[in-house]
Amino acid sequence: MNLLLPVSNAVLDLIDQGGPVLWVIFATCLLLWLLILERLWFVRITWPARAARWVEQWNSREDRSSWRARKIRELIVSEVRLELHAMLPFIQLLVALCPLLGLLGTVLGMIGVFEVIAISGNDDAQAMARGVYRATIPTMAGLVVALTGIYFTVRLRRVADHETGHLQDRLALRDSTAAGEPS
Numbered sequence: 001m002n003l004l005l006p007v008s009n010a011v012l013d014l015i016d017q018g019g020p021v022l023w024v025i026f027a028t029c030l031l032l033w034l035l036i037l038e039r040l041w042f043v044r045i046t047w048p049a050r051a052a053r054w055v056e057q058w059n060s061r062e063d064r065s066s067w068r069a070r071k072i073r074e075l076i077v078s079e080v081r082l083e084l085h086a087m088l089p090f091i092q093l094l095v096a097l098c099p100l101l102g103l104l105g106t107v108l109g110m111i112g113v114f115e116v117i118a119i120s121g122n123d124d125a126q127a128m129a130r131g132v133y134r135a136t137i138p139t140m141a142g143l144v145v146a147l148t149g150i151y152f153t154v155r156l157r158r159v160a161d162h163e164t165g166h167l168q169d170r171l172a173l174r175d176s177t178a179a180g181e182p183s
Contacts, residue, residue, distance in 0.1 A: 018137035021105030084160035095149035102142020109135025
């Protein structure tokens with residue numbers, strides 16, 4: 001608990017220095033991570049039982065070789081792909097939004113620096129450096145959030161593609177000639 005207080009104070013000081021855009025980046029980061037955690041939960045906890053149900057339903061079918069059965073299998077794979085890739089476009093949108101929000105914060109901060117220069121003149125280089133420093137904090141925050149989000153977006157997409165392919169392999173088509181049916 002003693003360690004948590006100084007860390008929270010440092011984070012609040014950073015947000016105070018970065019301006020109001022940092023709160024928007026923080027909210028975006030929170031939403032991004034909630035969606036990433038939801039997808040991880042889905043893939044690790046919820047998905048195995050659903051995949052088993054899909055395979056059980058498919059294997060309980062009498063007809064697994066006709067044209068109709070192939071189309072039903074394609075429908076199942078398509079639904080699975082949609083389930084596994086759900087929210088990934090929105091996560092990608094949030095990842096792309098974070099650096100832009102950071103850039104917005106930097107532009108707003110630089111406008112503030114230029115206002116100070118216009119009012120007081122440019123003879124205080126230390127004050128200008130502080131203003132530029134404060135103006136770049138939102139860009140740094142937006143990039144950090146985006147970089148962590150990119151990693152998990154790529155990872156979640158790979159897992160979703162792998163699980164879709166794995167389920168597609170498990171939904172085996174029965175060979176109509178081996179089953180004694182006319183071709």
